[in-house]
Amino acid sequence: MQVWHDLGQAAEAFAAGVGQDGHTSSVVTIGNFDGVHRGHQAVLGRVVGLARADGRAAVAVTFDPHPAQVHRPADAPALLTGLADKLDLLARTGLDAVLVVPYTLDLADLTPDEFVTRYLVEALRARTIVVGHDVRFGKGNSGTLATMVELGGQHGFEVVAVDDVGVSRLRTPGGSARWSSSAGRLLLAEGDVAGAAAILGRPHRLRGVVVHGDARGRQLGFPTANLGRISGMVPADGVYAGRLLRPTLPPDHPDRVLPAAVSVGTNPTFDGVDRRVEAYVLDRDDLDLYDEEVVVELVDRLRPTLRFDGVDALVRQMHDDVDRARELLR
Incomplete structure (x- = not known):
């Protein structure tokens, strides 16, 4: 084209x-x-x-x-x-x-x-x-x-x-609506990435460059890729099952599309204030993605962002999130 x-x-x-x-x-x-x-x-x-x-x-x-x-x-x-x-x-x-x-x-x-x-x-x-x-x-x-x-x-x-094409049943207040960009935004604002995908015809995507974060995820056993310079509407805070795509790799490369658990939010357990998008590639701690432009696909929302009483409770929940993401993406 x-x-x-x-x-x-x-x-x-x-x-x-x-x-x-x-x-x-x-x-x-x-x-x-x-x-x-x-x-x-x-x-x-x-x-x-x-x-x-x-x-x-x-x-x-x-x-x-x-x-x-x-x-x-x-x-x-x-x-x-x-x-x-x-x-x-x-x-x-x-x-x-x-x-x-x-x-x-x-x-x-x-x-x-x-x-x-x-x-x-x-x-x-x-x-x-x-x-x-x-x-x-x-x-x-x-x-x-x-x-x-x-x-x-x-x-x-x-x-x-x-004519207008298609009618999508919204799972947020508002009833039904034709396939439209505004309907997709409404669903993403509620964290309903699966509903948005029904309108888009594919999972919603965010594109960004992997930047250095606090390295807290690695310390907890879940190293994450933190996205900077993000393009694409960031959905409601929460934890999502998704995929991390590496467009710079050849289409047949085994690491081009990777299953991931994605966090969107401020890390309230650690009193964070900056809203971030972080992707943990399931069962991988060997990837060096810094300064690489990646795409994150959001398949479904696992839960809203929560504040935990301590690190141990957070880590237990993260293990559960990863298990659910792995099963959903299977």
Whole structure:
């Protein structure tokens, strides 16, 4: 999958022909695609299917940073995925290319016609645009589905509107909801990583670089990898069964995917104040992961964070957590 970070790259690619078949026009969709959840996957699958049928490139337009981080940074939602993971997940859908548009106030000031003309028509040579019924674009989100259809008539592209896909039963207050990024965030905020996985279509992931901690886990017999510079929404405090993935290793390497018990929280037994994500690779004390970028998958929550009366009680609970994680991941 090609990744373009400006219009010039996209225009040059289409002039040369995109993909192995040298496509000179495209089927396009636009969105933030945070989490690339099952609803997104259905829309992107529609884009890829139409593109293959019409002999065009399948392209997604996304934004970085998230628009909310520009317009209301103080209360912008936590993102389910950072850009690196979002691009990886988008690549898995079969897209030929993604245009990552730097989101700025100048971009937000473009009229719907200016945005469509500059980005979708001139740069991406769109012949079909796939959007949801609730699409909003252009200055003040003034562009709607009707606007897109009208612009399609002016610029010669077809508009395909897709319905909301899927309904996920939330195990938190709120009843049911369509597959959406906001529903995934709600579940993660409650620690329901299994419920979030039902929306995402995979376990939720955190990406970070392994940094030095207090070495307390090693002293207790459970050496942990402490994540720094984390991307991906950190769920509610607790202990989780999961996996530690090492993307820098070859796919067939025996240590690329490792079962783990993951702690999220402040270590209240030791009066900790810093919120941390720490992963203990089950039954391994020989790994040197410092300064390595790793991914932690969260499969299920074992328990909330607890404060114990002493180290002995904590260690007994940690042994129980590891046993439960081992059984669940088996």
